[in-house]
Amino acid sequence: MRAAAAVLAVVTAGAAHADGTFTVRLMTPEVALKAAQAALAKCRDGSFQVSVAVVDRSGIVQVLLRDRLAAPHTADTAQRKARTAANFRMDTLALDREMQPGRPSAGLRALPDVLPVAGGRVIEAAGALVGAIGVSGAPGPVNDDACAAAGIAAIAEDLEL
Numbered sequence: 450m451r452a453a454a455a456v457l458a459v460v461t462a463g464a465a466h467a468d469g470t471f472t473v474r475l476m477t478p479e480v481a482l483k484a485a486q487a488a489l490a491k492c493r494d495g496s497f498q499v500s501v502a503v504v505d506r507s508g509i510v511q512v513l514l515r516d517r518l519a520a521p522h523t524a525d526t527a528q529r530k531a532r533t534a535a536n537f538r539m540d541t542l543a544l545d546r547e548m549q550p551g552r553p554s555a556g557l558r559a560l561p562d563v564l565p566v567a568g569g570r571v572i573e574a575a576g577a578l579v580g581a582i583g584v585s586g587a588p589g590p591v592n593d594d595a596c597a598a599a600g601i602a603a604i605a606e607d608l609e610l
Contacts, residue, residue: 473506473577474574474575474577474579475505475506475579475580476503476505476511476572476574476579476580476604476608478511478512480604480607480608481503481505481511481512481580482503482511482512483603483604483607484503484512484572484582484600484601484603484604485501485502485503485512485513485514485582485600486514486600486603487599487600487602487603487604488501488582488584488596488597488599488600488603489501489514489516489596490599491595491596491599491600492516492584492586492587492592492593492596493516495587495592495596497586497587497588497592497596498516498517498518498519498520498586499515499516499519499523499527499584499585499586499587499593499596500513500514500515500516500519500523500524500526500527500584500585500586501513501514501527501582501583501584501596501597501600502514502524502527502528502530502531502582502583503531503572503580503581503582503583503600504528504531504532504535504580504581504582504583505535505579505580506535506578506579506580507535508531508532508535508536508581510528510531511580513527513528516586519585519586520586522585523585523586524585526564526583526585526586527568527583527584527585527586528583529562529563529564529569529583530564530566530568530569530583530584530585530593531569531580531581531582531583532562532564532569532581532583533562533563533564533565533569533581533583534569534570534571534581534582534583535571535578535580535581536563537565538571538578539571540567540569540570540571540594541564541565541566541567541568541569541570541583541594542567542568542590542594544565544569545565545566545567547565548565566590567590567591567593567594568583568584568585568587568590568593568594568596568597569581569582569583569584569597570582570583570594570597570598570600570601572601572604572608573608574608574609575608575609579608582597582600582601583597584596584597584600
């Protein structure tokens with residue numbers, strides 16, 4: 450009887466320990482680079498000089514590309530857009546609408562490094578956030594957003610499970 454109770458205690462403790470962990474999916478540096486290069490290529494097709502940043506799910510930069518003539522501030526702006534998308538788990542175009550003056554989330558605009566301006570998009574694999582991409586430097590945030598979308602489209606097959 451005691452042996453059965455001891456085995457039950459060990460099994461139960463093992464199950465409780467397993468519930469204390471979780472599994473995450475991460476992009477490889479190669480996939481992050483492929484997304485950044487595709488976004489840069491899309492912007493170049495429009496004759497836009499931009500910076501592109503790809504961050505992991507925690508907002509840590511994996512790739513940063515700045516085209517030759519992109520303004521210096523675009524590197525920081527692309528990173529902030531990507532980080533904002535990853536941290537809020539929402540594309541920055543949609544986040545911009547949610548944070549407009551008078552909206553309940555408007556105060557979040559004042560947080561450091563938050564940049565809810567179109568051009569930041571989440572990257573998901575099998576419904577899980579794996580990172581985000583941010584683009585800055587195209588004329589207008591909508592063009593930044595289109596380039597970011599092209600970056601994600603380029604890695605869609607790589608992220609399918």
